[in-house]
Amino acid sequence: MxxxxxxxxxxxxxxxxxxxxxxxxxxxxxxxxxxxxxxxxxxxxxxxxxxxxxxxxxxxxxxxxxxxxxxxxxxxxxxxxxxxxxxxxxxxxxxxxxxxxxxxxxxxxxxxxxxxxxxxxxxxxxxxxxxxxxxxxxxxxxxxxxxxxxxxxxxxxxxxxxxxxxxxxxxxxxxxxxxxxxxxxxxxxxxxxxxxxxxxxxxxxxxxxxxxxxxxxxxxxxxxxxxxxxxxxxxxxxxxxxxxxxAPFARRPTTGGAQLITPARRPVVVRRTTEQANVVIGTPSLTATDPRRYAMSTLNAVLGGGMSSRLFQEIREARGLVYSVYSFASGYSDSGYFGLYAGCTPAKTDEVVRLLVAELHRLADGGLPADELARAHGQLRGGLVLGLEDTGSRMSRLGKAELVHGEFIDVDEALARVESVTAEDIRSLAADLAAQELTLAVVGPFDEDREFSLG
Missing domain, CATH: 3.30.830.10 (Metalloenzyme, LuxS/M16 peptidase-like)
Structure with missing residues (x-):
């Protein structure tokens, strides 16, 4: 049970x-x-x-x-x-x-x-x-x-x-x-x-x-x-x-900090004489305890969580523009962020940035077929169970339950929450992310005032 x-x-x-x-x-x-x-x-x-x-x-x-x-x-x-x-x-x-x-x-x-x-x-x-x-x-x-x-x-x-x-x-x-x-x-x-x-x-x-x-x-x-x-x-x-x-210390409050965030509007460019440009683009996102965090995990599986993900298939497999590309999210007590990463030849940076943004919008606008949703559920189920096969992972789960989430969730309940995520949940979350102004960070052989096209 x-x-x-x-x-x-x-x-x-x-x-x-x-x-x-x-x-x-x-x-x-x-x-x-x-x-x-x-x-x-x-x-x-x-x-x-x-x-x-x-x-x-x-x-x-x-x-x-x-x-x-x-x-x-x-x-x-x-x-x-x-x-x-x-x-x-x-x-x-x-x-x-x-x-x-x-x-x-x-x-x-x-x-x-x-x-x-x-x-x-x-x-x-x-x-x-x-x-x-x-x-x-x-x-x-x-x-x-x-x-x-x-x-x-x-x-x-x-x-x-x-x-x-x-x-x-x-x-x-x-x-x-x-x-x-x-x-x-x-x-x-x-x-x-x-x-x-x-x-x-x-x-x-x-x-x-x-x-x-x-x-x-x-x-x-x-x-x-x-x-x-x-x-x-x-x-x-x-x-x-x-x-x-x-009495133990009260758990960290889960509200009150988000209004302090003022994301950078201009690209953050770090000049380095590298052979690749390293790009991250994203936006503030869900807290660690947001009920939609399971939808976020599923969205990441669809968008950039593996070799069958949309980013990997479109930007690496179909176009050959990158070696590494993925999406990610980090949640904290009162804020969090979502991002898309790619490493590419500097001359291809603008094209890659546009494609990253385009795939997020495509998910927000076009929804998710049943086979992709099923594949994402399967990926998360396997990752969740396999990730708890050692004592270190179990130890960490207990610590985060106490300090972060405020509840202990067993494997069966976690799997049930993953399975409950619908295609509409993912589309809606993607739409919320795509509607926000995006923050871009780039490390590569560019001047700090270099502009990049997002779409």
């Missing part, structure tokens, strides 16, 4: 729910520990591995002026050592058991995660909890890691595909904190100081904001005990009896 269960951000200590009968006998449970720490697990029978993630609901959009770049900086610094462990101790702990650990910073959350054998889960939980709660943030480590981050930014800046996507996001979400680059810029990374980073850390890394998600060969009660024991060793105060400190 399909299951969709709302998640209550706040609640009494020990509040929990259980979902039984998941695919493959998996069991999903959620508990709120003292201090407001939330723990979600998915027990997957027969697996000998587990992936654990520690999530903090803070991303690049949450940085204040003096803290720009701090969120990404912390992703690096938390691996540099704690009062109990050196950076080498942290690295060795995972290497010596054949595990792996990493972290990812987003615009609205940060996650520190590890994949290990089930027997090594106590170590993984303890190390990650130690990192998240007790990072030393030593001045020497800040300066050393500053150079590492600047090299990372330089590496990304050498990739024109990364550059065009980043500049498109800045342009289409102009005026909104979501438009800022996740990793910061060389200027902000050079400007932010150790005290600024420490203040950002103290403000956001607190018990009520921590979400722990684990998937694999695990037992929920044992995971809760491991997390509780590790946090007790950390020095975090989990004993305050006041309701405010015990």
């Amino acid at each position: 399909p299951v969709s269960l709302p998640l209550t951000p706040a609640g009494p200590e020990g509040r929990s729910w259980t979902i039984a009968g998941q695919d493959g006998g998996a069991l999903v449970r959620r508990s709120v520990l003292p201090g407001g720490v939330r723990v979600l697990t998915e027990s997957m029978p027969g697996l000998r591995s587990a992936t654990v993630g520690l999530w903090v609901g803070v991303g690049s959009r949450d940085e204040t002026t003096s803290h720009f770049g701090s969120t990404h900086f912390l992703e690096h610094l938390l691996f540099k050592g704690t009062a109990r462990r050196s950076a080498m101790d942290i690295a060795s702990a995972f290497d010596e058991v054949g595990g792996e650990a990493n972290a990812v910073t987003g615009k609205e959350h940060t996650c520190y995660y590890a994949r290990v054998l089930d027997d090594d889960l106590p170590m993984a939980v303890d190390v990650l909890c130690d990192m998240v709660t007790s990072a030393t943030l030593a001045e020497a480590d800040v300066e050393s890691e500053r150079g590492v981050i600047l090299e990372e930014l330089a590496m990304n800046d050498d990739d024109p595909t990364d550059v065009v996507h980043e500049r498109f996001a800045e342009a289409v979400l102009a005026g909104h904190p979501l438009g800022r680059p996740i990793g910061g810029t060389p200027d902000t990374i050079n400007a932010v100081g150790r005290d600024d980073i420490a203040a950002h850390y103290a403000q956001h890394y607190r018990p009520a904001g921590l979400v722990v998600t684990v998937a694999g060969g695990v037992d929920h009660d044992k995971v809760c005990a491991l997390v509780g024991e590790s946090l007790a060793r950390s020095g975090w105060d989990l004993s305050d009896d006041s309701a405010a400190d015990r």
Whole structure:
């Protein structure tokens, strides 16, 4: 039976729910520990591995002026050592058991995660909890890691595909904190100081904001005990009896930011002596919780989601103008964006841009035959199920359910929502997108005042 269960951000200590009968006998449970720490697990029978993630609901959009770049900086610094462990101790702990650990910073959350054998889960939980709660943030480590981050930014800046996507996001979400680059810029990374980073850390890394998600060969009660024991060793105060400190942080509001967006009206052109022009064109779009997000996923499958998609067939197969072409969408709590990407010979850029726009309008004006809709449904069904065949994907699903969507959706319910999308849903959404003024970003051998024809 399909299951969709709302998640209550706040609640009494020990509040929990259980979902039984998941695919493959998996069991999903959620508990709120003292201090407001939330723990979600998915027990997957027969697996000998587990992936654990520690999530903090803070991303690049949450940085204040003096803290720009701090969120990404912390992703690096938390691996540099704690009062109990050196950076080498942290690295060795995972290497010596054949595990792996990493972290990812987003615009609205940060996650520190590890994949290990089930027997090594106590170590993984303890190390990650130690990192998240007790990072030393030593001045020497800040300066050393500053150079590492600047090299990372330089590496990304050498990739024109990364550059065009980043500049498109800045342009289409102009005026909104979501438009800022996740990793910061060389200027902000050079400007932010150790005290600024420490203040950002103290403000956001607190018990009520921590979400722990684990998937694999695990037992929920044992995971809760491991997390509780590790946090007790950390020095975090989990004993305050006041309701405010015990309740988890409220989920991020889902309205209120869209009106701040003023998309760039002129093309954003970044001059690079590349052999290809990299193009992204698009518009502000759906939030992460918009009911039409399933229609958006289906629209992307039809328009630019695979070798049978309209963009691929028309621009690559029929005309031979590109190697890579696709559509995409990113949704956040109060805004999002939709885009079309292509890489082409610079001399063909105007033609490719016109064709990208034309295919969007063709979908908006002409609708969708039954065979294309069925193919899109099939593509999404396969991608959804295959994408949840590993513990890392299951762990991420739990974190996003808690922090982003506010509900846990099992596979059967997600498939049912995909199947419910109609041709008219897609046509209507395409029409809404096509009716908006489009933002264009181009990286290639062009002058910055170069004009491009959209139709």
